[in-house]
Amino acid sequence: MSLDTNDIATDVRERGPLSAIADTQVLPAQWRVHLGLITSVLVMASPLLLAFVMSTQTVPEVYDITDISVGTDGLANYAEVFTRYGMASYMFNSLVMSIVVTVAKIAVSLLAAVALVFYDFRFKNAIFFLILFTLMFPVPVRIVPLYEMMAALGWTNTLLALTGPYVASATAVFLLRQHFMSIPDSLVESAKVDGVGPLRFLWKVLIPMSRGMISGLSVITFIYAWNQYLWPLIVVSDQSKQVVQVGMKYLQSVGNAGQTDWGLIMAGAVLTRLPPLLALIVFRGPLLETFGLSE
Amino acid sequence: MGVHENTYDSSLGAYLLLLPTLAAIIAFLYYPSLQTLRFSFFQTFLFGQNTRFVGLTNFTDLLGSQVYLTSVGLTMAFAVIVVIGSLAVGLLVAFLLYEVSDGKAAYLIAAIWPYALPTAVAGTVLLFLAHPSVGIYTHYLEAWFGIELDWFTVGWQGFAVVTVAAIWKQVGYNVIFMLAALNNVPESLNEACRLDGIETWRRLVRVYLPLMSPTLVFLVVINTIYAFFGSFALIDLMTQGGPTNATNLMIYQLYRDAFQFNNLGLASAQSVILFVLVAGLTFVQLRVSDRYAHY
Numbered sequence: 001m002s003l004d005t006n007d008i009a010t011d012v013r014e015r016g017p018l019s020a021i022a023d024t025q026v027l028p029a030q031w032r033v034h035l036g037l038i039t040s041v042l043v044m045a046s047p048l049l050l051a052f053v054m055s056t057q058t059v060p061e062v063y064d065i066t067d068i069s070v071g072t073d074g075l076a077n078y079a080e081v082f083t084r085y086g087m088a089s090y091m092f093n094s095l096v097m098s099i100v101v102t103v104a105k106i107a108v109s110l111l112a113a114v115a116l117v118f119y120d121f122r123f124k125n126a127i128f129f130l131i132l133f134t135l136m137f138p139v140p141v142r143i144v145p146l147y148e149m150m151a152a153l154g155w156t157n158t159l160l161a162l163t164g165p166y167v168a169s170a171t172a173v174f175l176l177r178q179h180f181m182s183i184p185d186s187l188v189e190s191a192k193v194d195g196v197g198p199l200r201f202l203w204k205v206l207i208p209m210s211r212g213m214i215s216g217l218s219v220i221t222f223i224y225a226w227n228q229y230l231w232p233l234i235v236v237s238d239q240s241k242q243v244v245q246v247g248m249k250y251l252q253s254v255g256n257a258g259q260t261d262w263g264l265i266m267a268g269a270v271l272t273r274l275p276p277l278l279a280l281i282v283f284r285g286p287l288l289e290t291f292g293l294s295e
Numbered sequence: 296m297g298v299h300e301n302t303y304d305s306s307l308g309a310y311l312l313l314l315p316t317l318a319a320i321i322a323f324l325y326y327p328s329l330q331t332l333r334f335s336f337f338q339t340f341l342f343g344q345n346t347r348f349v350g351l352t353n354f355t356d357l358l359g360s361q362v363y364l365t366s367v368g369l370t371m372a373f374a375v376i377v378v379i380g381s382l383a384v385g386l387l388v389a390f391l392l393y394e395v396s397d398g399k400a401a402y403l404i405a406a407i408w409p410y411a412l413p414t415a416v417a418g419t420v421l422l423f424l425a426h427p428s429v430g431i432y433t434h435y436l437e438a439w440f441g442i443e444l445d446w447f448t449v450g451w452q453g454f455a456v457v458t459v460a461a462i463w464k465q466v467g468y469n470v471i472f473m474l475a476a477l478n479n480v481p482e483s484l485n486e487a488c489r490l491d492g493i494e495t496w497r498r499l500v501r502v503y504l505p506l507m508s509p510t511l512v513f514l515v516v517i518n519t520i521y522a523f524f525g526s527f528a529l530i531d532l533m534t535q536g537g538p539t540n541a542t543n544l545m546i547y548q549l550y551r552d553a554f555q556f557n558n559l560g561l562a563s564a565q566s567v568i569l570f571v572l573v574a575g576l577t578f579v580q581l582r583v584s585d586r587y588a589h590y
Binding site for chain 1: 312315324402403412471531
């Protein structure tokens with residue numbers, strides 16, 4: 001990049017955007033980069049923008065394929081999926097599942113990380129390895145016995161079955177351990193001198209010091225739990241207990257009687273992706289920091 | 296050796312803190328994984344009421360089944376395309392984000408939100424927008440290129456649609472990690488490139504890619520696991536393995552054998568094969584990268 005374009009950019013900033021418009025032959029600096037970004041952002045967002053537009057349309061409007069104007073149905077499809085197609089209960093069930101998984105996973109992993117960082121004991125490395133190695137066993141690798149187990153325990157269609165398999169987490173233990181290890185010695189020493197017990201130390205010192213990491217992990221876990229599909233599909237057969245991802249599948253078959261009511265299904269899709277999207281936008285700071293990327 | 300590990304000196308205390316995590320990984324991860332291995336040597340019949348030890352019969356049956364071998368080949372092709380595709384798109388977007396100087400924060404959030412996109416929503420939305428008869432994408436593709444699209448009946452088209460959906464959903468995740476890696480490139484190196492007038496694309500390929508290699512290896516592993524295990528919702532909602540098994544990925548075949556045909560032994564054998572394949576691929580990827588990556 002030459003010095004000239006940088007000067008123009010500063011110039012534009014100082015004189016305000018209007019002068020740049022007046023100065024028609026001057027393109028903003030880096031226009032190729034902006035064009036590339038705008039194009040890729042639009043391509044990635046277009047399916048969801050279209051889905052939102054179609055969710056406001058009536059059935060005839062949806063079937064007029066090239067009509068991509070906001071429909072005359074307003075938010076009627078949303079009201080309908082909520083009241084008539086069980087969307088309210090699906091979303092509630094998802095919310096409960098995701099919050100329970102998030103809180104339990106963080107709490108359990110915090111305890112484990114305290115043990116791994118502030119204690120010295122036999123088999124420590126072996127136990128840490130055992131925890132990390134669970135990354136090799138995603139749900140599909142153990143799905144049949146896991147289901148059999150839930151059936152034998154009578155846990156099918158319960159919150160226990162939906163959340164239990166997600167409680168232990170290699171990633172959360174690993175990240176919290178790394179974080180605790182970076183805490184300055186002086187702080188840990190003073191806790192030791194004061195004779196503060198481990199749980200008090202965790203509550204009074206470690207958690208307040210790890211707010212960013214804990215919120216980042218919470219968002220990641222919440223999004224992960226909210227988006228689960230295969231396990232709820234198998235372990236929950238009672239529709240009133242089902243989560244929203246599988247609710248999408250039910251919605252598809254309900255809307256399929258006669259002429260498929262795609263506007264209705266799109267309204268369901270928009271609602272389903274709203275909570276994780278909001279979580280991402282609101283907590284983008286800690287989330288990106290946890291991934292090693294700060295704004 | 297950890298840094299703070301002599302803060303507390305009760306081994307019992309450490310084990311107590313680890314107890315919830317250990318209990319959860321043993322109950323929900325190690326025990327069912329070992330059970331999967333055991334189940335794979337049994338045959339179930341009468342809807343799972345009866346079992347009989349059959350040794351390696353399930354495995355020999357699978358390896359002799361044309362349907363299963365096709366599914367394995369299909370899954371490999373799917374994984375290769377999804378990994379390369381989502382890494383390539385991710386790299387392009389990450390690099391543009393790295394280069395842009397104005398509006399970085401807004402572009403960033405607009406580019407990474409698909410990270411929070413539920414797979415079931417991605418599948419449902421594209422099922423409609425690319426629908427052979429009412430989909431707007433299909434409509435314009437047919438109008439502009441004068442082709443006839445029907446991915447409900449033409450195998451490769453169904454495969455292509457599912458692949459695009461899988462890539463779309465994964466890009467946000469890759470962008471986050473790639474941008475974090477790009478941000479770690481020393482500023483002095485950037486200056487040197489700029490002063491030497493090295494063109495942008497050259498800079499990306501010759502300077503940044505080698506420096507990013509640890510992150511790229513990590514992403515190849517994660518994306519491979521995603522391609523093998525994470526695409527279930529797409530298949531279940533969009534194609535149900537069809538048309539004529541063209542999208543019958545291994546995870547979907549497993550699901551069908553386990554939960555539609557109640558063939559628990561055969562399904563467990565498929566879990567074992569999936570585990571061995573993914574573990575083997577991960578190992579190979581890490582070994583290869585040991586040789587070529589610059590850590």
